[in-house]
Amino acid sequence: MDNDRLDRQNLQPLAEIDRVIHEPARLLILAYLSIVESADFLFLMNQINLTRGNLSSHLSKLETAGYVEIKKEFVDKIPRTLLALTEKGRSAFHQYRRNMKQVFDSLSD
């Protein structure tokens, strides 16, 4: 009985892992956006080495989840897509890190 309860406790963080963030490319996008105030599409694409379409698709999913704010603007008549992490995205990213840490901590050698 006690073992069952312990198992459930250990597995709880695993069940709470955010699947939107758990995808490696999206995790990397959030990691980059968490350490800057804002960045544009080109900067992120160069840093993460994703194709234009791939990055665009992941950003759409993160925007739908409310984790990333996407602003289209013009700078000297040139279009720029500005990206920033939302408060919801920041707290979801930190929560994800905490959950993953707990999961790995609970894994026995």
Next chain:
Amino acid sequence: MEQQVDLKKIEQKAFSQSQQDGLMEFVMGICLLAMSTRLLSRVLIGMFPIAIILFGPALNAMRKRFTYPRTGYVKLIEDKTKDAIAGIALVTLIIIAVLAVAFIFFADVRDFGLWIKWVPLWAGVVLAIMFVSLAAKSPTTRYYIFALYSLVAGFVLSLLQFAEVETGTLLYFLAMGALLAPFGLVLFMQFLRKYPKPAEELTNG
């Protein structure tokens, strides 16, 4: 997609990438050279605010024109301006205190010219601290070299005797500008060669 998610490394990489254009060194070098020729102001004390006011917009304008279309725009989480000003004020107070003690024992503390003579040391320490703080964000050897050079130049030029008391400070600006501007220019040329301007439709999502 082979990178590991190490936030510290990601932060260092993003910072290095944002500084790889060499424009910070180039614009700073040009400002210092302009100060050394009294182009910004005839009065020594007037040079500092003018240079500080000019530096940010000039750097931003050049990055907007050359850097962002090539490697993209990033706004890093900056150190709080209040903390930076407080840091400079603290360093200034420490230097004033140390010099005041030295002047009381070895010279005349009321001699204003003597204080002006030691301005290169103050400027050297302030710039050295700035470069060390940049190196802390991204362990790049060049920032340590700049910091050491700034300290040595500031100290040596404060020790030397000149006919005019302001000459040491002007020579310090010249020494720093003569190092930073060409260095930044070389980095900038390398950056332009490494990242040719992409076609307009390919620039941004």
